[in-house]
Amino acid sequence: MEAEVREPGDALAAPAGWRPLATHPVGAIIAHYAERSFVAGDPTGQGIRVRYAWRAMSPDEACVVTAAEPAALAARAWFGARAEGPPGHAHGGSMAAVLDEAMGLAVWLAHRAAVAAHLETDFRRPIPLGTTVTAETTVGPAEGTGKARATARLVGDDGTVFAEGSALFVLLGPRHTFAGGGA
Numbered sequence: 233m234e235a236e237v238r239e240p241g242d243a244l245a246a247p248a249g250w251r252p253l254a255t256h257p258v259g260a261i262i263a264h265y266a267e268r269s270f271v272a273g274d275p276t277g278q279g280i281r282v283r284y285a286w287r288a289m290s291p292d293e294a295c296v297v298t299a300a301e302p303a304a305l306a307a308r309a310w311f312g313a314r315a316e317g318p319p320g321h322a323h324g325g326s327m328a329a330v331l332d333e334a335m336g337l338a339v340w341l342a343h344r345a346a347v348a349a350h351l352e353t354d355f356r357r358p359i360p361l362g363t364t365v366t367a368e369t370t371v372g373p374a375e376g377t378g379k380a381r382a383t384a385r386l387v388g389d390d391g392t393v394f395a396e397g398s399a400l401f402v403l404l405g406p407r408h409t410f411a412g413g414g415a
């Protein structure tokens with residue numbers, strides 16, 4: 233039997249100063265993929281609900297990026313009964329999945345499409361089911377070419393840091409086949 237959890241209401245709306253992802257030219261393409269995604273593809277379900285937002289990067293942030301209109305990405309994420317791991321709390325895999333996808337999309341907005349090659353997660357505090365958190369991301373340089381490093385944190389509205397992620401992404405080029413595939 234599923235736990236009873238609090239619905240997010242309008243808590244998934246873009247944080248102050250951020251805009252919905254679909255209002256960015258590249259973000260609109262990404263939002264289209266997100267509709268099919270394992271992580272963000274079920275916006276009314278009882279698992280994870282994720283809504284992405286963007287803002288223009290400051291010149292300081294933009295120095296490490298390659299996109300014509302680099303943007304920073306954040307997400308609001310809610311964990312429902314179908315995301316349960318420890319009783320009454322979010323499964324670590326669901327937390328890692330949110331971090332992974334948020335970092336991947338942050339890299340996509342700052343550079344271009346990429347896939348995760350290496351992912352690390354630190355679980356700092358358990359997330360009670362029914363909680364809405366913000367996934368805050370950063371994108372930085374990686375050693376070598378064709379790669380990017382990203383970080384992300386899941387932060388509660390009271391400032392609690394629930395989890396932190398770090399990942400290496402390989403930017404997709406003509407030799408990669410990820411853009412298509414599937415039935």
Ligand SMILES: CCCCC/C=C\C/C=C\C/C=C\C/C=C\CCCC(=O)SCCNC(=O)CCNC(=O)[C@H](O)C(C)(C)COP(=O)(O)OP(=O)(O)OC[C@H]1O[C@@H](n2cnc3c(N)ncnc32)[C@H](O)[C@@H]1OP(=O)(O)O
Binds near residue numbers: 269
């Ligand atoms: C909203 C969801 C959208 C989903 C849309 C999906 C597709 C749409 C199309 C594009 C959008 C793409 C992504 C969307 C964004 C986020 C989605 C969430 C993120 C994920 O969930 S994504 C799935 C999980 N992900 C995989 O399924 C990857 C499996 N994997 C591989 O496909 C290969 O493994 C690959 C391509 C990674 C590399 O292969 P490769 O042949 O291109 O290149 P190679 O091996 O030479 O590596 C090149 C340089 O990276 C270094 N390197 C490689 N791996 C490393 C490691 N693990 N640690 C440290 N360094 C590493 C090498 O050392 C070398 O470094 P150097 O050049 O300096 O020598």
